[in-house]
Amino acid sequence: MLLRYVGRRLLLMVPVALGVTLLVFFSIHMVPGSPAYTFLGPHATRTAVAAFNKEWGLNRPVPVQYWLFLVRLFHGNLGDSLFYQSSVSSLIASRIPVTLTLLVGGAVLSIIIAVPLAAVAAVHSGKLIDQVIRFTSTAGLGMPSFWIGTTLIILLGLVFPLFPVGGYGTGLWGHADSMFLPCLTIAISIAPTLLRSLRTSLIDALGSDYVAFARAKGLSARSVLYKYGFRNAAISAVSVLGINIGFLVGGTVIIENVFALPGLGQLMLTSILDRDFPIVQGITLIFSVIVILVYLFTDVAYALLDPRVRL
Amino acid sequence: MKLNRVTLLVATSAALVLATTTMAAATGRGAASSGKKVAHIQRGGTIVFDRGADIISLDPTQVSDNESIWADECIFEPLYEATPNGKSPIPDMATSYTVSTNHLVWTFNLRQGVKFSNGQEMTSADVKFSINRVAAKASNPWTFINADIKNITTPTKFQVVVTTKTPWSPLQADMALFANGVIPNNLAGETPAVFWAHPIGTGPFMVKQWIKGNSLDLVKNPHYWQPGKPYLDGVNFVSVPDDNTRLLQLESGSAQIDEFPAWSQVSELKSKPGITMSLFPSSWTQFLGFNEQIKYFKDVHVRLAISYAIDRAAIVKAVLFGHGTVANSQVTPALWDYNPKSPGVQYNLASAKKQMAMSKYPKGFSVKLLVGSGNQNELTMGQIVQSELLPLGIKVTLQEVNGAQETTLQDDSEFQMSFLYDTTDIIDPDELMTFAAAGGSGAQGTHAEFTNYDNPEVNKLITEAEHIFPQAQRQKLYNQIQLILDQDPPMAYLFYQPFAYAYSDNVHGFDVYPTGNYHFENVWLSK
Numbered sequence: 001m002l003l004r005y006v007g008r009r010l011l012l013m014v015p016v017a018l019g020v021t022l023l024v025f026f027s028i029h030m031v032p033g034s035p036a037y038t039f040l041g042p043h044a045t046r047t048a049v050a051a052f053n054k055e056w057g058l059n060r061p062v063p064v065q066y067w068l069f070l071v072r073l074f075h076g077n078l079g080d081s082l083f084y085q086s087s088v089s090s091l092i093a094s095r096i097p098v099t100l101t102l103l104v105g106g107a108v109l110s111i112i113i114a115v116p117l118a119a120v121a122a123v124h125s126g127k128l129i130d131q132v133i134r135f136t137s138t139a140g141l142g143m144p145s146f147w148i149g150t151t152l153i154i155l156l157g158l159v160f161p162l163f164p165v166g167g168y169g170t171g172l173w174g175h176a177d178s179m180f181l182p183c184l185t186i187a188i189s190i191a192p193t194l195l196r197s198l199r200t201s202l203i204d205a206l207g208s209d210y211v212a213f214a215r216a217k218g219l220s221a222r223s224v225l226y227k228y229g230f231r232n233a234a235i236s237a238v239s240v241l242g243i244n245i246g247f248l249v250g251g252t253v254i255i256e257n258v259f260a261l262p263g264l265g266q267l268m269l270t271s272i273l274d275r276d277f278p279i280v281q282g283i284t285l286i287f288s289v290i291v292i293l294v295y296l297f298t299d300v301a302y303a304l305l306d307p308r309v310r311l
Numbered sequence: 312m313k314l315n316r317v318t319l320l321v322a323t324s325a326a327l328v329l330a331t332t333t334m335a336a337a338t339g340r341g342a343a344s345s346g347k348k349v350a351h352i353q354r355g356g357t358i359v360f361d362r363g364a365d366i367i368s369l370d371p372t373q374v375s376d377n378e379s380i381w382a383d384e385c386i387f388e389p390l391y392e393a394t395p396n397g398k399s400p401i402p403d404m405a406t407s408y409t410v411s412t413n414h415l416v417w418t419f420n421l422r423q424g425v426k427f428s429n430g431q432e433m434t435s436a437d438v439k440f441s442i443n444r445v446a447a448k449a450s451n452p453w454t455f456i457n458a459d460i461k462n463i464t465t466p467t468k469f470q471v472v473v474t475t476k477t478p479w480s481p482l483q484a485d486m487a488l489f490a491n492g493v494i495p496n497n498l499a500g501e502t503p504a505v506f507w508a509h510p511i512g513t514g515p516f517m518v519k520q521w522i523k524g525n526s527l528d529l530v531k532n533p534h535y536w537q538p539g540k541p542y543l544d545g546v547n548f549v550s551v552p553d554d555n556t557r558l559l560q561l562e563s564g565s566a567q568i569d570e571f572p573a574w575s576q577v578s579e580l581k582s583k584p585g586i587t588m589s590l591f592p593s594s595w596t597q598f599l600g601f602n603e604q605i606k607y608f609k610d611v612h613v614r615l616a617i618s619y620a621i622d623r624a625a626i627v628k629a630v631l632f633g634h635g636t637v638a639n640s641q642v643t644p645a646l647w648d649y650n651p652k653s654p655g656v657q658y659n660l661a662s663a664k665k666q667m668a669m670s671k672y673p674k675g676f677s678v679k680l681l682v683g684s685g686n687q688n689e690l691t692m693g694q695i696v697q698s699e700l701l702p703l704g705i706k707v708t709l710q711e712v713n714g715a716q717e718t719t720l721q722d723d724s725e726f727q728m729s730f731l732y733d734t735t736d737i738i739d740p741d742e743l744m745t746f747a748a749a750g751g752s753g754a755q756g757t758h759a760e761f762t763n764y765d766n767p768e769v770n771k772l773i774t775e776a777e778h779i780f781p782q783a784q785r786q787k788l789y790n791q792i793q794l795i796l797d798q799d800p801p802m803a804y805l806f807y808q809p810f811a812y813a814y815s816d817n818v819h820g821f822d823v824y825p826t827g828n829y830h831f832e833n834v835w836l837s838k
Contacts, residue, residue, distance in 0.1 A: 033715030037722050040452045041375025044722055045757070051450035083367050084523055085507065091523055150555055158563050165563040166556045167549065168525065260361075260551035260560075262525030270364065270524070275715045 006300065013292045018070075020288040021281055025069065028272070028280050029062045035082045035275040056082055058277075069281060078285070079278035081271075088282040091267065096286070098168060098263035099252050101179050103290075106186025107245055113187055114194040118233075119225065121195070122202035134199075137192035145251060149185040149258035156181060166260040182259045186251075190244045197240045201233035208232075235306045242298030246291045356836035357545040358818065359566040361557040365524050365550035369510050371490045372445050375452045377827060380489050380736075382527055382548050384828045387492025387512035390419055390438065390471075391483055393738045397594070397825030398647045400487045400738060404433065404513065405471075414478030414780065419486070421469040426534035427495055428517040435465035440496040442473075445488075453490040456737065478778050480785065484739030489828075515541040515832035525550055535832070542835035561586065561813055567836070568814040568821070574632045580813045587816055590634055590809035591823040593734065594645035597638070598747075598802040599696065600731040602724055603763040607678065611799050612670035618656040618803040619663035620699050627806050629695060630688045634811065638804040640793050641747060643733065645825035647782070648740040648789035655797055655804060660702065667703045675704020681720060681729040684711040689730050692805075696728075724761045731760050731802060738826065740789055744773045748796060764801030 036052040037044050053059040057068065072079055078088035121133040157165035169178035205211060206229050214224050253265035264283050271279035303309045366379040371387055374380055390405035405419040425433040442463055446454040459479040464472045475482060485491070493513055498506040509518050513536065516529035530545040549566065551557045554573040558580075560566040572580060572588075580588040599621065601608040608614055623637040639655035642648055667673055680696060682689040690709070697707040707728070712720065720726050733743050746757055750765025759765065769792055776788040810823050820833040 031713075031716070033713065033717075033719045035715075037718045038715050039375065040450075044452070045455060047449050048452065048454065049722075051448065055450055085368055085370070085373070086523065094523065150559075153556065153559050158559055161563060165560045165565050166551060166553075167560070167565070257552050258556055260549070260553065260556050262522060262550070266552065267524050273714055 002300065002303065006296065009296050009299075013289065013296075016292060017285060017288045021069075021073075021285050022066070024284040025066050025277075025281055026062065028275070028277055029065070031275075033275050034058070035277065038274045039083060069278075073285075078282040081279050082276050083271075083274055088278045091279065092264065092282055092286055095262055095264045095267055098179075098256070098261050099249075099265060100290075101175070102182055102186065102252055102255065102261070102263060103245060103248060105179055105183030106190065106248065107241060109183050109187035110190040110194055110241070113191040114198055114237075115230075117191075118195045118198035118202055119230075121199045122206060122229070122233075123225070125199075125203050130199075133195070137195050140188055140192040143189070145185055145189045146254050146258050148188050149182070149255060152181050152185055153258075166258070168261055178259075178261075182255050182261060185255055185258075186248060189251075190241070190248065193244060194237060194241055198233055198237040201236045202229055205229045205232040231305065235302060238301050238305065239298055242294055242301075245294045249287050249291055249294075352542060352819075352835050353837050354542050354835065355544050356838070357547055358543060358568060358831075358834065358836060359547050359549055359560075360568045360570065361549050361551040361560055361566040362570040363550070363552055363554075363557075366521070366527055366548070369507050369518065369521065371492050372447075372451055372453060378548075378550075381827050381829060382529075383492065384489050384514070385516045385529055385546065385831055386510060386514045386518065387489070387494060388514050389487050389489065389491040389493065390421075391487035393487060393824050393826050393828065395822060395824055397592075397645050397738055400483050403487070404438065404493050405486070408483065410780075414480075415475055417473045417475070417482055419471045419473065421471065422536065423469055425513050425536045427499075427511045427513055428532040428534055429495075429499065429511050430534055431495060431499065431511075433493060433513055434468045434496075435471045436496040437493050438471045439463045439465050441493045442486075442491050444494075445490045453488065453736075456485050456488050456490070456742070459485075478780075480777060480780050481737065481739040481741040484737045484741075488737050516546060519545065537832060541832040543831060546831050558813070561815065564815070567818050568812060571811055572813045574630065574634060574811070576813075577632060577634050577811055585816050586813055587818070588811070588813045589821075589823075590811055592645055592825050593808060593810040593823075593827070594643040594743075594825050595808040595810075596641070596643045596733050597692075597805040597808060598641075598731045598733070598760075599692075599805060600721075600726075600729050600760060600762045600802040602726055602728070602761070603765075603801070604724060605678070605727050607672055607676050608727075610670045610672065612666045613672060614800050614803075615656065615798075616663045616666035616670060616703055617700060617705070618800055619659045619666060620703055621696060621803055621805065622658045622699060623805050624658070626692055626695055629691050631806070631808060634809065636807045638806050641743075641796050641800075641802070641804050642740065642789065642793055643735065643743070643825075644807055646735060646738065646740050646743070648786055648793075650790050650793060653790075653793055653797070656800065663703060673704075675706070677706040677708065679708050679710040679727045681710050681712065681717060681726040683714050683717045686714065686717075692730060721761050724758065724763055726761075729761075731762075733760070735826065740785075741773075741777055744776070744789070744792065748792060748801070749773050759801045762801040766795065766799060769795055 035058070036049040039052060040048050057065060069079065080087050081091060084091060117133050121130040124130050153165050156162050163181050164178045167178055169175050211224055211228050214228050252263060253269050256263040256266040264286065267279060268283045362378055364378050366382050367376055368374050368379055369383060371383040374383065388403045390403060391400040392403040394401050404422055404425065406422050408417055408419045410417050421435060421438065427433060442457065445451060446457045459475045459477060461474045461476045466472060473482065495511055499511055515532055515535050517532045519528040519530045521527045527548040528545065531541050531543065535541060551560060554576065557566070557569045558572055558576060561569040577588060580586055601614050603609050627633060627635045627637060640650065640653050642650070644651070680693055682693040693709045697709065700707050721729050721731065733747050735743050747760040749770050750759050751770060772788050772792050776785045779785060810827065812823060814821055817837045819835050819837060822833070823829060
């Protein structure tokens with residue numbers, strides 16, 4: 001059943017992703033500004049601009065260009081960048097690991113931060129410790145991620161030089177070392193929402209009849225919290241996390257800028273500003289696939305956690 | 312050269328910058344250095360050089376962005392290069408030249424014994440191949456610089472003969488253009504893809520690795536022709552788009568040079584221990600352009616009135632935080648035709664009102680000013696212009712568009728007023744004169760930097776200056792042009808902007824030329 005569901009969702013991904021490329025293709029071509037002028041610089045002559053547009057097929061009607069894009073796509077080819085003399089797929093491939101590490105690392109760290117705090121707050125609901133946690137998380141919610149990032153750099157990169165000040169590092173250890181602060185930045189911006197939703201549902205679960213029954217059966221407090229409290233509270237928290245990661249995919253642009261990470265977000269931003277159409281189309285396609293996959297995982301996790309949900 | 316990309320999304324608030332800088336200052340952690348000057352040159356070490364963007368291409372004939380141009384100049388060398396003050400050419404791959412009496416045939420004698428980074432000897436065939444590549448395609452950005460070259464021959468192994476279509480006095484300066492840098496004939500037999508992944512040049516450095524969009528790692532060229540140089544083992548250009556992150560990396564010692572710190576950071580960096588903050592003269596000149604397709608700007612009195620009404624010192628203070636100079640002409644002080652004595656048109660509200668009264672529109676009018684959205688400098692300048700033109704009855708609306716659209720609208724002359732700027736790529740006044748003052752469909756077809764200004768006298772003088780040779784005579788013609796442009800301005804000349812670099816005190820010999828070259832062969836690191 002589950003496999004069939006996943007298969008159907010994966011198939012549905014094709015029209016959704018294509019729809020996204022269609023929207024992006026036409027909107028980026030509708031935005032005024034031509035790549036010829038950015039490429040040629042301020043001394044661009046009419047002849048040079050015309051030659052550039054002809055060379056890249058930019059003088060053809062937009063629907064024709066979209067059709068050619070689709071034909072190439074079905075051959076597994078995302079085209080060539082108008083600026084870098086290389087293929088879009090190779091540019092994207094070199095940057096995917098950075099962005100994925102950022103997303104996965106951020107999600108894992110946010111769970112590590114949110115879960116214990118939510119548990120403490122829920123168990124001591126209404127007491128001082130709960131108030132402190134709730135207040136801190138509200139404050140965290142209000143901080144923009146570029147501010148969190150810069151503050152972390154100053155604190156943990158400069159004042160206490162524990163981590164590198166931006167960059168991606170070299171080698172596996174270098175990457176891990178450099179990615180910690182950016183992941184932490186993401187975690188700090190997602191954790192409050194996660195924490196608050198987990199706390200509320202945990203309080204609900206802990207006050208429910210089945211928990212009262214479990215307690216009455218004589219199960220230990222720890223066992224009640226883990227087996228009955230968390231498992232039920234996790235259901236809503238998983239969807240909160242999933243939706244937040246979906247939003248974050250777009251938000252990586254800012255984090256990658258602050259930490260000078262060579263990820264997809266940064267490439268996307270420069271390519272939009274330069275009007276490097278093939279890269280923008282390629283990255284949008286990848287981003288939409290990532291978002292769709294995250295939502296799919298969320299739904300599957302939801303089903304696995306809650307036997308009442310049938311896929 | 313084109314404007315560095317404005318990172319739109321890095322909306323770091325002023326409060327944050329303040330907090331960052333005060334916190335960083337409070338910690339007192341300078342980059343690893345004592346600030347003492349070391350007398351003896353030390354060898355070795357690699358400099359991490361933070362810049363706002365990565366390079367686009369290693370092929371110098373295919374780039375117009377500064378990041379690419381300045382990095383490519385570490386790898387490839389043309390026949391001539393600029394002196395440190397940017398005023399004249401000095402020999403690089405050539406040692407001398409002779410010109411025929413009709414001024415059409417230039418014979419360049421090449422430096423002998425120069426080797427490429429692969430050990431192969433540089434000869435005339437390589438030079439011919441390299442220069443011919445620049446204008447090989449109409450879509451190449453630098454075709455216009457080499458436009459007067461008729462053909463190139465190689466009578467001997469170390470002689471290159473360039474024949475021009477007309478007696479062309481800027482040719483020696485044209486030969487110093489980075490795009491004319493020398494690479495091996497036929498790409499040393501490699502395919503373009505293989506060659507440009509690890510290009511071969513005669514410059515002090517060669518490519519170790521380019522991670523596109525992130526960093527360009529250069530290592531020293533073991534065959535470099537200047538004995539004992541370069542001193543460094545390498546230079547690593549890293550793309551760090553965020554102003555604050557570049558500054559923090561410099562302070563933490565993980566980078567040694569920060570290219571273009573935000574103007575708001577410059578004063579504070581000057582007093583920071585362990586860091587040298589230098590403002591090198593550049594050729595960047597900032598203008599406010601008037602499109603003469605708009606009827607109001609056909610009237611010279613309107614253009615003069617606006618030009619008089621703008622308080623340039625206020626703009627320098629607001630935009631560059633005082634780190635620039637008020638412009639007195641269209642000519643940049645970086646070039647030899649600059650006349651420091653020229654008063655130019657300066658802020659004078661009484662003169663502005665007088666000119667406005669003399670115009671066909673004494674009651675004023677409404678006009679649109681193009682500004683780049685997210686381009687904080689242009690937005691600030693726009694607001695200042697807006698308020699300063701009000702006393703003349705000119706109501707200015709800011710027309711905000713994003714960067715790429717702004718360039719397109721400017722280049723298509725689809726604006727009413729627009730902020731324009733010039734930087735020169737060659738060390739001869741000709742490039743900027745034909746670009747920004749020549750009207751009609753002049754050499755570059757830009758109609759006086761898209762303003763549609765067309766003064767036959769200016770056009771005539773520019774062409775004349777291209778075809779006479781003694782510099783003193785050319786200087787006279789350019790001064791004459793300058794006087795005409797003062798009285799009949801296609802744009803209001805606003806300010807001259809330096810190149811700002813912050814670097815660690817243990818970096819020595821770092822000097823940026825007005826054309827932007829870094830000359831890393833002279834740079835060394837003290838331990």
